[in-house]
Amino acid sequence: MLVHNKWRIIRLLTLVGLSLLLVLLILFIVVMSRTFTLKENLGLQFAQWENTTIISADIIFPNVFSSSLVKHEVVGNYSHLFTVLGTDPELVPYMLLAHIDVVPANEVDGWEAPPFSAKELNGFIYGRGTIDNKQCVMGILQAVEYLLERGYVPRRGFYIGLGHDEEVYGYNGAVNIAKVLKSGGVKLQYILDEGLAVMDGIITGLNGPAALIGVSEKGQATVKLSASTRLGHSSMPPKENSIGILAAAITRLEESPMPRLFGYGPEQSTFEHLAHKFQFPLRFMMSNLWLFNPLLSRVMERRPDMNAFVRTTTAVTMFNSGVKVNVLPSHAEAFVNLRIHPAQTLQEVLDLIKSTISDNRVKLELVDGFDSLPISSYDEQSFGYQIIKKTLLDMFPQVTVAPSICIGNTDSRHYMDLTQDIYRFNPTWLRPGEPERIHGINERMSVQNYEEIVLFYFQLIQESDIRILPPSHTGQHEL
Ligand SMILES: CCCCCCCC/C=C\CCCCCCCC(=O)NCC(=O)O
Ligand SMILES: [Zn+2]
Numbered sequence: 001m002l003v004h005n006k007w008r009i010i011r012l013l014t015l016v017g018l019s020l021l022l023v024l025l026i027l028f029i030v031v032m033s034r035t036f037t038l039k040e041n042l043g044l045q046f047a048q049w050e051n052t053t054i055i056s057a058d059i060i061f062p063n064v065f066s067s068s069l070v071k072h073e074v075v076g077n078y079s080h081l082f083t084v085l086g087t088d089p090e091l092v093p094y095m096l097l098a099h100i101d102v103v104p105a106n107e108v109d110g111w112e113a114p115p116f117s118a119k120e121l122n123g124f125i126y127g128r129g130t131i132d133n134k135q136c137v138m139g140i141l142q143a144v145e146y147l148l149e150r151g152y153v154p155r156r157g158f159y160i161g162l163g164h165d166e167e168v169y170g171y172n173g174a175v176n177i178a179k180v181l182k183s184g185g186v187k188l189q190y191i192l193d194e195g196l197a198v199m200d201g202i203i204t205g206l207n208g209p210a211a212l213i214g215v216s217e218k219g220q221a222t223v224k225l226s227a228s229t230r231l232g233h234s235s236m237p238p239k240e241n242s243i244g245i246l247a248a249a250i251t252r253l254e255e256s257p258m259p260r261l262f263g264y265g266p267e268q269s270t271f272e273h274l275a276h277k278f279q280f281p282l283r284f285m286m287s288n289l290w291l292f293n294p295l296l297s298r299v300m301e302r303r304p305d306m307n308a309f310v311r312t313t314t315a316v317t318m319f320n321s322g323v324k325v326n327v328l329p330s331h332a333e334a335f336v337n338l339r340i341h342p343a344q345t346l347q348e349v350l351d352l353i354k355s356t357i358s359d360n361r362v363k364l365e366l367v368d369g370f371d372s373l374p375i376s377s378y379d380e381q382s383f384g385y386q387i388i389k390k391t392l393l394d395m396f397p398q399v400t401v402a403p404s405i406c407i408g409n410t411d412s413r414h415y416m417d418l419t420q421d422i423y424r425f426n427p428t429w430l431r432p433g434e435p436e437r438i439h440g441i442n443e444r445m446s447v448q449n450y451e452e453i454v455l456f457y458f459q460l461i462q463e464s465d466i467r468i469l470p471p472s473h474t475g476q477h478e479l
């Protein structure tokens, strides 16, 4: 009887012990999964890798994540959609976009600070993404945080979309956020996404800085080229093998740039808006592009950043071949990334590549591509454009604002069904040598400029509350 009781007590104690362990395990899993979801999904963590301090987004932006005015949804597993309610349902909402993903970075390429350290050096925060596009992610959320903290209640509702795969076409992030909005019947007054910037000392001959607002963006084509030849011993090589054939094709492409088209796209309007800020004779030339295009194109094409406005650009970005030093390569492949000028179509570009290569042994495959995007309005009645312009001029009266074409691509193209007016801009100040840092080494953002970006969104959100634009200064259009 005594032995029997002893076993019953042992069994009971074991059961209690095991249950306790199970509860602890469940608690641990819940806490850990919550931490990881926030960390991994938002990608907003400030990580100081040396001591691995990680702070998640709801700690940095407590009001954004707790306000009854803000609804937060995770879309496509890692992207974020914030819906901010406005008090006036009559006002068509607008949307701010940014992306949380970045292109790769490797310290050994010559970074002055580790690319994922966010280290501050001489007033600049160094890190991959600091100007593409974490400055907007953090700038938008920080602005909303400050507004909510001050008790601000928007009159016009707005959305914030933070994509997680912009650098790889946005098919899971932006595409799904747009689907969510579309299924809810949402229409947008305007969209503001990443894009062009404030050019300070970048445009040769221009007096003062220029804020270029992307009212369109170039098209894009990614083309895979490949060649195949016989595998074999390197001691008995044929006259040409797959590497040589493909290299020759690539050389032909690089030596035959696409035609000059400067002045046949929105860049014509850019220079018309900027013309008065150039000295004679440049002022005269910029105002008469129809006559001076050929000359100006030849000067501009010498600089890669300016050349992007002149033509469809051709960049060979990847090349793979070979397995061993003494084995003939049976296969070589390369990827060419082209940014299509609006005066050319994707099909025209593909035809030109084919005729330039002019070698049937080289196979051409279109990996992805699209034409340049429609031009958004930028006249006196254009709500979004004028709100962005006013916000900018209030902050930086010395800047000349001009419509332009974004030479890189953005998530905003996936939202085309929701609005006619998409603008690609943020007030990142770019000075000589800085455009090269985008996707390059030593990407950085000055602390001062980051503060300006926060202030820009802070003001823009409030400016967007206006019901209608005031009458234009020409007095021709009363709204
Ligand atoms: C007409 C005067 C031209 C002045 C020189 C302009 C210098 C250009 C500076 C900045 C352009 C930045 C484009 C940024 C958008 C890039 C977004 C991105 O990386 N998207 C992915 C992709 O395009 O592959
Ligand atoms: Zn970007």
Ligand SMILES: [Zn+2]
Pocket (backbone or CB within 6 Å): 103, 132, 167, 439
């Ligand atoms: Zn980018």
